[in-house]
Amino acid sequence: MSSIKVRLRAAAAVLMCATLLGGCGNLITGDADGAGRKNYAIIVGISTYQSSSLNLKWADEDALDFYDALRRGKNWETDKITLLTNSSATKEAIKSAIAGLAKRAGADDQVVFYFSGRGGFDADQPPFDEGDGLDEYLVPFDALPTSSSRDLSDDELEALFSALPTNNVLIVLDTGFSGASASPREKWVARTAAGHGRKPLGIDGMAHDLARPGFLFISSAQAGEAGRESNELRNSVFTYHLVEGLRGAANPGKNQVTAQQAFEYAAPRTTSGAARQVPLFVDNRGKGFRVTAF
Numbered sequence: 530m531s532s533i534k535v536r537l538r539a540a541a542a543v544l545m546c547a548t549l550l551g552g553c554g555n556l557i558t559g560d561a562d563g564a565g566r567k568n569y570a571i572i573v574g575i576s577t578y579q580s581s582s583l584n585l586k587w588a589d590e591d592a593l594d595f596y597d598a599l600r601r602g603k604n605w606e607t608d609k610i611t612l613l614t615n616s617s618a619t620k621e622a623i624k625s626a627i628a629g630l631a632k633r634a635g636a637d638d639q640v641v642f643y644f645s646g647r648g649g650f651d652a653d654q655p656p657f658d659e660g661d662g663l664d665e666y667l668v669p670f671d672a673l674p675t676s677s678s679r680d681l682s683d684d685e686l687e688a689l690f691s692a693l694p695t696n697n698v699l700i701v702l703d704t705g706f707s708g709a710s711a712s713p714r715e716k717w718v719a720r721t722a723a724g725h726g727r728k729p730l731g732i733d734g735m736a737h738d739l740a741r742p743g744f745l746f747i748s749s750a751q752a753g754e755a756g757r758e759s760n761e762l763r764n765s766v767f768t769y770h771l772v773e774g775l776r777g778a779a780n781p782g783k784n785q786v787t788a789q790q791a792f793e794y795a796a797p798r799t800t801s802g803a804a805r806q807v808p809l810f811v812d813n814r815g816k817g818f819r820v821t822a823f
Contacts, residue, residue, distance in 0.1 A: 567638040570610045571626045572596050573667075575646035577615045580674045583647055587758045589614045591645035591703060591768050609633075618646070620669040620679050627689040639697040642690075645756075645765060647672075648704035648735075649680060665735045667704065683738040696743025696814075702735060703765050705750030705806070740811040747771075747792065748809040749799070757803030766803040770795035 574592025576585045596612045611626045630640060647668035666680035673679050690698065740746035749756040749767035762769045774794030792810040800807055 565637075567635065568605055568609060568641075569630055569634055569638060570596075570605075570641040570643070571613070571623070571630070572610065572641075573613045573618050573623060573644045573646065575615055575618050575668075575670050577670075578647075578668075579616075579671050582674055583668065583672060585646065585758060586760065587762075587764050588645040588703070591764050592643065594764065594768075595643050616670055618670045620671060620681050623667075623669055623681055624685065624689060627686075628692070631689075631692040631694065634693060634695050636694050637697070638695050639699075640693060640695060641699045641701070643701045643703075645703040645768070648702070648756075649677060665738075667702070683735050686735075687738040687741075690739065690741060690744075696741070698741075698743065699745045699747075700739050701747045703749040703756050703768050705748075705754045705756040736809060736811050740813050742813050744811075744813050746809075746811040746813070750806045751809045754806045757799075757806050759802070766806070767795060767799045767808055770798040770802075 572592045572595050574589040574595075576587065576589040578584055592612065592614050596610060600607060600610065611629075613622055613626065627642070634640060644667055649666045649668055650664060664677075665683045666677055667686070668680050671679050690700075735748060736746050749765060757766045758764070759766050759769065771791060771794075774791035779790040779794035789810065789812070792808065796808045796810075
């Protein structure tokens with residue numbers, strides 16, 4: 530394992546010894562204010578797809594790092610963290626994991642959904658609710674190269690998250706869509722959209738459906754962009770800088786970092802290191818997103 534990877538895993542471990550959702554208890558560490566509150570996570574990372582034309586390099590590593598870090602955090606139990614990587618991250622498996630939390634989680638519990646993999650879009654399907662006429666999708670392991678029929682649409686995700694009994698939800702999407710350096714699938718999607726006379730807006734459109742009241746929504750890219758990966762970091766560029774910011778770099782000398790601070794730390798560094806990638810942050814709780822590190 531490279532020294533950079535070792536340092537990143539250590540940084541992730543520090544990150545997850547932290548509070549992620551301030552104002553509604555501690556998502557990661559727990560404290561007196563969060564006594565009795567349970568933490569749930571669904572972590573998805575797909576580098577190796579059923580169709581090899583969709584393959585990525587480090588998305589599964591992103592998910593594994595996130596999972597390992599959560600397990601080192603306080604008040605996290607293995608049976609409340611669902612990890613889906615590569616072949617286990619089918620459309621039905623992801624849907625089943627989210628739907629299962631509707632039965633397990635309580636009104637005060639907290640939920641994290643993390644996805645690292647490909648994103649896409651296609652013509653808006655009923656209910657017709659997209660201003661640009663396009664639905665956005667997360668691309669699961671069993672996606673087809675020239676069809677969105679096995680993708681997980683924003684409408685499906687909205688229905689699944691709406692069924693949760695809690696609004697203490699953080700959604701992090703490390704994904705995107707890019708016409709440049711596109712996979713055969715992405716080129717097909719772009720041609721399909723052009724055939725409909727529509728301009729793709731990319732994965733940032735997910736915020737239209739997923740940034741629900743009470744939710745925090747973070748996307749690593751927007752406006753037709755890709756979530757870039759780094760061979761040197763052996764992770765995505767955005768996740769690396771977001772983790773770095775949350776473990777203290779975004780608010781030096783303090784033991785608290787807000788989500789906005791961490792995002793504002795990560796976003797320009799991501800944009801600088803990954804041309805034409807501009808991350809997105811939406812806080813629909815009207816409160817800060819606090820991190821309290823040990």
